[in-house]
Each structure stands twice: as structure tokens, then as C-alpha cells.
Amino acid sequence: MTPLLNKAASGLPFLLCLLVTLPAGATSLDQAIRAAESYSAELSANSHQVDALNNMADSATQLPDPKLKFGLDNVPVQGSNAHRFTREGMTMQKIGIEQQYISSTKRERKADAIRAQAQQTASGAAIIRAKLQRDTAQAWLNLALSEKTLASVQRLISETRRQTGTQRAGVASGGATPSSVLDVELALNAMRNEEDNARRDVQIARANLQKLTGEDIDKASGAFPRIERLPAEQSALIAGIKQHPEVVQASRAADSARAKSAQSEVAAIPDVGVEVFYGHRSDDYDDMAGVMFSVDLPLFQSKRQDKDHAADMSRTYEANDQLTQLIRQHQAELAALVAQYNAAKAIYDRQAQQVLPLLRDKITLVQAQYQSGSASLSEILAARRDYLSGEIAKNNAEKALADSWAAIRYLIPQDVN
Secondary structure (H helix, E strand, O other): OOOHHHHHHHHHHHHHHHOOOOOOOEEEEHHHHHHHHHHHHHHHHHHHHHHHHHHHHHOOOOOOOEEEEEEEEEEOOOOOOOOOOOOOOOEEEEEEEEEEEEOOOHHHHHEEEHHHHHHHHHHHHHHHHHHHHHHHHHHHHHHHHHHHHHHOOOOOOOOHHHHHHHHHHHHHHHHHOOOHHHHHHHHHHHHHHHHHHHHHHHHHHHHHHHHHHHOOEEEEEEOOOOOOOOOOOHHHHHHHHOOOHHHHHHHHHHHHHHHHHHHOOOOOOOOOOEEEEEOOOOOOOOOEEEEEEOOOOOOOOHHHHHHHHHHHHHHHHHHHHHHHHHHHHHHHHHHHHHHHHHHHHHHHHHHHHHHHHHHHHHHHHHHHHHHOOOOOOOHOOOOOOOOHHHHHHHHHHHHHHHHHHHHHOOOOOOOOO
């Protein structure tokens, strides 16, 4: 074996160890977002649409293709020379080229209008990315918190299951009634129902991530974002509304409307056509050549081109008003999102800092009373069921908080390294 192969073989066990230690399907939040952006067909389609418009803009600056014209001219249809091509002196075989010359100003204005449309379309990529990042973040957070809920339920089931052995031993020794074993089993079955619900939530979150990223993500890994505070100060969020992708796209739509009105403003500039031809007559006559010009006559500009320009100007004013309205709408939506976040945080804080500690203290107290003979097993099981319900309520409140946080965080698409 060569030295190179020896080195490769010696490193193989180390690589295998690395592969074994890496959790299968574990993905961080940033990794999930990057995968979703790479997987998105909508982003790819938007990019192709922008490329198409840019190519159309380049094409719009060019003159139309010249036209080849050929045929017969001045063929007699009556008299002794009717339908003869060589008897009449004016009959000729004609060939020529015609070129339309469109004003460079009109061509540039048309190209500018298409480029403005391309920029408007390109701004749609930010809308797609923001929605994609928000949906992916919410799915990832939901997976992480559903896993947390499942672990909590399984831990409480394990603690309660140990009570079954104790009760069976108590029944055998005469210190407990047979019905106490049934009470424990009934409590366990109720907890297993919650376990099934938690496992269902995990599977749904995995399915949502698979739909968004195209990858089988079994576990959320990496740092959990600090959802207990807003992604930024509320004043900064309000100031950032003008950078919201939908607002930016509305601004680009207003630019596009202005570019179209600038295009229609010069629509009355006449186009010029030039035709050069050569005519071959019979051998007894001389050949001929000629040049013809054609010019548009905008005689009814006030009823045609001016009306089109006025319509485009009205659309420009409409786009500006829609932009103003959209900014106001997003200001109201941001206020609603912040209100939802604050309410979710208050509920989560109360559940985590007040309700759960009280339920935990209740379990401790009832267990002490049970050991002293002043409380029944049913009271212990009821306290544990209450604690499980409180734990699930806390995790549900945390999910609502995480959803609100992600909705605010990804109002504007974030750069993910």
C-alpha cells in the first residue's frame, strides 16, 4: 500500500467517528433557512422573470428588422398587352429594402419602462424570501418546542410509571388497595394521550420543514433564538417599515408607472420609414430605381397620444397613493404584531414563573401529605395531571410567543451566513 493510501486508511476511523457523533437530520435555524432558500422554486422563477425583462429592455433599444420587398409593378390588365410582363414599358420586376426608423428617444423610454418593470419584479424576491424565512423559522421553532413538550410529557410519564410498582408492592403487602393500581394506570393512559399529541406535533413540524427545505430534518439543533425579547426596539421596527419588501415593491411599482408615463409622453414623435428599390424592365426599356419615405402624422394627438399619456399619469398618481396606503397598513399591522407578541410573552411569563412553580410546590406538598397519611394517591395523581397540563400550557404559550417573534423578526428578509 502506498504512503498516501496508508494515510487515508489511518484517517478513516476518525472520519467514521465524526459521522457517528453527528446527529442524523439535526439542523440549526440558519441552516434550515439557507436550505429553504436554495430549495425554493419561486425564487428561481422570479430570477428568470427578471432576466427575461432585462433582455426585453436591451432588445427595445434596437431598430426593427429591415424588410425585403419584391414583386411586380404596373402589370397591364387590359388591352393587347394584358397580363404580359414585357410589353408595357412601365411594367417592372421590383426589389427593395424598407427600414423603419423609430426615434431613439422613444426606444430609450420604452427600454426604461421595461427596466423599471424588471426592478419591480426583482423586488418581489425580497417578499418571497421574507415569507420563506418566516415560515421556515416558525416551523423550526415549532419543532424545537414540540420536542421539548414531548420530553416533558415522557419525563412525567416515567415518574408516574414508577408509582405503579410501588402501588403493586403496596397491594401485595396489604398497605394499598387494588383500585390504587387502576388509578395509576388510568392516569398513565391520560398522560399517554398527551404524549401522542406531542409526538403528532413533532411529526407535523418535521413535515412542514421537509416541505419548505426539501430535506428530512428530524431534530432542531443549535442555539435557540432569544424570543423573550423583541428582535429590535419598537421605534426601530417602525422606522424600518419603509424597508419592508412589500413597501419597496410598491415604490418600484410607482417608479414603473412613472417610466410608462414618460414613454407615452413622447409617443407623438413621428416614426420615419425609408424604402430603397430597384426596378428591372424589359430589354427595350431602361431599368429604374427609387427612394420612398414615410412619416407618421399625429394629426389627432389631443385625442390619442395625449389621452394615453393622461391615463398613464393617472396610474402614476394611483401608484403613489397605493404606496402611502400600504405604509399606513403596515404600520397598523406592526402594531398588531407587537400587541400579539406582548400578550403572548405575558402569558408565557406567568405560566413559567408563577403557575408551574405553584403546581410543582403542590406536588411536593401532596406527596408529603401522602407519606404522612393525610392525602390519597388520587390527590397525587391529580396534582401530577395538573402539572402536566400546566407544562403543556406553558409550552403552547411559548409556541405562540415564538410564532409572534418570528413574524416580527422576518418582516424584512435577513442575511443568513
